[in-house]
Amino acid sequence: MKLGLQLGYWQAQMPTHHGDLVQAADESGFDAIFTAEAWGSDAFTPLAWWGRETSNVRLGTSIVQMSGRTPTSIAMHALTLDHLSGGRLVLGMGVSGPQVVEGWYGQPFKKPLARTREVVDIIRQVLRREGPVTNDGPHYPLPYTGEGAMGLGKPLKPITHPLRADVPIWLGAEGPKNVAQTAEIADGWIPIFYTPKSAGMYQDWLDEGFARPGARRTRETFEIAATCHLQVVEDGAEKRAAVDAMKPFAALYMGGMGAQEMNFHNQVFVRMGYEQLAEEVQRLFLAGEKERATALIPDELVEDMHIIGTEGEVKEKVAEWESTGVTTLMVSLHTPDEVRRVAELLA
Structure with a gap:
């Protein structure tokens, strides 16, 4: 299993420490660095910036929001960045949700699966460069x-x-x-809130895709890149603090990253068996009671979603994630020393 450094998207201000993290990851054996986007910083520009300072790590988007650019525009970004990095790009994409797609990008959210299929096909046409790019689909007709x-x-x-x-x-x-x-059309999958306990839920869905006529990959050649916070702690008190620090993020995605009528992240928690919790956290979060919503997040959920423990516990948990089919573990880390320590621990 490979290691990826998840830089995420910027908060209110530009991070000042990402350059040091990226350098440490590039030098210590990490396979890739990943950037994200929501409705602030974009995913491509930081990779172009940091890519020039690296020579080993792959440069991945986790994820680019498809509605923010036309398919050919995404392909142009990918083509350009792949050249600049010497063939190190991993293009991660997703549909986001209706709040962002319709509220931020001003695009209709309908038919997300059909739109995804068209986007992937158009991008692959551009990258193959076998002829003029056309698309007969209703969502991104070319020519228009x-x-x-x-x-x-x-x-x-x-x-x-x-x-x-x-x-x-x-x-x-x-x-x-x-x-x-x-599983049918892509080279890899970036799940959100994938955990060892929930991994079994996805296997039939993946197998259905692999079994479809013309499927691009098999389970053996398909990448699963799961994201978690990884933190090595020395004692119970430090672990307690680390677990508590992750609870606001769980509450945010469970309760606030989507409309009450359609929150895909909330539905993931429902499928994981937290239906009543997800409903109550969403109710409180949307009512502005974020602290009360956060207080409801149980320790067991955080410890399932993330890898927090002593060195021995971390190694055991990482092996557990790998045993479920994860090929790349995207981890969020805070300092270059943490990056180097994790790389050495899991080498």
Whole structure:
């Protein structure tokens, strides 16, 4: 199992320590660094910035929101960054949710699976550069001939020859249909809140996708890149503090990262067996009672979602995650010393 450093997306201010983290990861044997985006910083620009300072790690987006750019625009970003990094890009994408897609990007959220399939197909056409890029689908027609079209659109192929036609495409997916489609059309899967206890829930969904005619990968060649916070602690008090520090993030995703009528993250917790908890946390969070919502998050949930413990406990838990099929463990770390310590511990 490989290690990835999850840098995430920026909060209110630009992080000042990411350069040191990236350098430590590049020098200590990490396989990749990953960036994310929500409705602030974007995922591609930091990779372009830090990629110049690295030579070993792969550069991954976890994840790019598909509605924020047209498929050909995403492909242009991927083509460019893959060239600049010497073929180190991993393109992770996802549909996000209706709050962000319709509220931030001003795009319709309907038919997320069909849209995903079209996006992936168009990007692969661009990267193969076998001919002009076209798409007959209803979501991203190329050339565009709909309302307002001048009728002058021309199918094009990229001016720049891509460095790789097979840039890995990983998809963020949560529900059964989306996970199955990911196993069918993608090179890898970026689950959210994947845990050893919940891993069994996904196996049938993945197998359904692998069994479809024309599936791109098999289970043996498919990547599963799971994210968690990893922290080595020395004693019970330090572990207590680390577990408590993770609870607000669980409450945020369970209660606040989506509309009450449609919160995909909340539904993941429901499938994990926390239906009543997820309902109450969402109710409190949306009512502005975030501290009360956070107080409801049980220790056992945090310890299942993350890897927090002594060196021996961490090694045991990492082995448990790997045994469920995880091929890359994306971990959030705070200091270069933590990066180096984890790399040495898990080498």
